[in-house]
Amino acid sequence: MVGIAAWGAYAPRLRLSRKAVTEANAWVAPNLRAKAKGERSMANWDEDALTMAVEAARDALGPDDDRSAVDAVYFASTTAPFVDRQNAGIVAAALTLEKAVASADVTGSQRCGLTALGQALAAVKGGAARRALVAAGEHRRARAASSQELDNGDGAAAFVVTAEGGAARFLGRGSVTDDFVDHFRGADSDFDYGWEERWIRDEGIVKLVPPAIRKALEDSGLNASDVTHFCFPSTFPGMAASLAKTIGIAPEAVRDNLALTLGEAGCAHGPLLLAHALEQAKPGEVVLVAQFGQGAEALVFRVGNEVGNARPARGVTGSLADRKGEDNYLKFLTFNGLVEWDKGMRAEKDNKTALTTLYRNQDMILGLVGGRCRETGVVQFPRTRISVAPNNPGVDTQEPYRFAERKASVLSYSADYLTFSMSPPNHYGMIVFEGGGRIMMDITDVEPGEVDSGLAVRMVFRIKDVDEKRGFVRYFWKAAPDRAAMAGDSALAAE
């Protein structure tokens, strides 16, 4: 039976205090004080929908970097970095998927994450793909002092869909398509334009979502009362419970929508709630996930016996735990391009990217692929015609060698206050890898005082630079503290 074989999730580590936002904006929007509860996830300056989707996909695929079995990749987002450059292709390159992989960007609505998952399930069911990867990521911008700024969150989720689908068997799907414009974002607009909330709730969600859910249940041959986990993202308080009541889903099946801990991550939110449900569900239970957006999408799964073995290293559970509180609202505004700040003359350098160079070195830049000498086994980055091995520099002996999933540590570093950085000081240093090889690279997600020689790090796919003049985003890999490894070390030390 077709279904989910593995899943993964990612939420940026920073969690912005809603109180910090509402206090700062109380002078202009005192009504927002009602939303001062909890926190929302906040992408670092070097994260976007795509980088978060890559992290979720890595979580779903696991540490084995042979991903040659993946034959289809779907990237879902309404905030993809490129309108015309296939974003799924960047995901594929970052994950070093085979060139023969089928790929698609799925976009245009808040429910497109579930749409992509539905398409992947259909493709595998129909035999067009054998192992499909779905990654949904979202990094929505909202105007300062808007309620969206408080409601939104940043995050991503990913699924591996196979014919066996041991973690969750796919039972049925229901879709409704209706051009109900609750909000929109034009092709050239940065922000959403939304209509009155009461209308959205009463004429939109209440009328358009239940038919999709009923169709999905019918398709599954189940009754509403069979649902044990009901996932429905909405920023309206009590919306999921109200829908459950209308449809006949038990109130205890309604899941936490993570509004207080992460905020709503757009099209990735339905997928995130599904991932979270799988992390807590028992075999045999029924999970129904639905999301609204110019109609609705609903998917039904029965949790499989393999669900425990398929649990990802991080998932939603790990993402919720790996958090750092952020009270600096100005930092949030700056990271999201909502403040015109003085970056200094050093930021004036031209970030034009040579596309020829990028393509020629694609596996190096996007996939962090270096080389290993066939004769000496010496590993190096980058791959070169003449091997770096000091006593045995073989010529044309290098085979591709992936670094992204290797454990690594800091050999030397500095925290640089002189160079331009979106989040000074810019940390960088020489990173050495277990198994050989080293790369001088940026270090991200750290605070001053946190880095020293010997710090365990893992590789993360991030924005390297933004060419604002031409609208191009450069990606590369950075080192981030391997907090899971450090927690493991301290656990060992405690023993």
Place this chain on the structure above:
Amino acid sequence: MAKGIRDKVAILGMGCSKFGERWDAGPDDLMVEAYIEAMADAGIEPSQLDAAWFSTHVDELGTGKGGTPLSIALRLPNIAVTRVENFCASGSEAFRGAVYAVAAGAADIAIAVGVEKLKDTGYGGLPVGNPGTLAPQIIPNGSAPGNFAQLASAYRAKHGVSREDLKRAIAHVSVKSHANGAKNPKAHLRKAVTEEQVLNAPMIAEPLGLFDCCGVSDGAAAAIVTTPEIARAMGKRNLTLVKALQLSVSNGYESQYNGWDGSYFHTARIAAGKAYREAGIERPREQISMMEVHDCFSITELVTMEDLFISPEGQGWRDVLDGFYDADGGLPCQIDGGLKCFGHPIGASGLRMLYEMYLQLQGRAGERQLKDPVFGMTHNLGGAPASNVCSVAIIGQEGA
């Protein structure tokens, strides 16, 4: 092994402009200033120059590429001018070209001129360079201090030195250079500073504060070289001779192979070993009278004391704190103020180091004059610890 350069070439004259924030001068003016002094010192006419080497690093600031900027500024008599560039070691590279031309017999008299006009960027620190098309897609968004600062974390990890001890040792490096620079009328920074000031300065790149970084300066320096025979025929006595000229260049070992621990300069050790052999020096700590090293940052100078085999490995910081490298110490280092205070106009720096060693050997260093120096060593580095070029040169008295 090659016979080497020892005693084959003499310095006939040298010149050096005032270094600093030369708002009044363009690169041409700076070159002329160094050239006129060097020509007067050598006592020759332009028509006696057979060839010139010209070093400048930063293209973006408009000194110009090729040999023409030098030839036009100095109105050279249409002789060969070779422009060289090897990061911050460019000045030593120009000197090497001129010296080798004379040693080869291709030129009787050759001149090396280095210049850099840095203070036309509008901001402090080195200009943000253009690293090409591949590097900016993968290398960290860094700066020179950030790259060199990494020596500190690796040195601490390797030798078990505490943050505080190392910070205090590198502070002393700067205190010493400021004391020396205060006595040098051509130096960019001429104020003495206290250890407390250095320790409490604003952070630039951890652990380097403002006073751990050298001056970013405008300036030019020049050397005129010939054979000892020609120099003597011109009536020169007390010749300063070239004893060794070595250059070692990284090949990716440090940056790509897991052999280097990040706490030292692989190239400096190679260049220093070769230079001592070329000059016939067996006990550098005793035999070298004085040195000018590439103290772009205080931590660079500290580890260099070990890379040049003056201080034992892991003990350089103790020698520094003991005052061994102070003006009145066992081996005075940066007696002219160094890059730290004399300043660092990139293309000129290697020649500026030689200028001070030459003045000292000639007994013309004024207030800074050391007693009876025999060998002066210069160490001129370009690039960053993980990937660099390192020049080590030794000049000395005739017969030494």
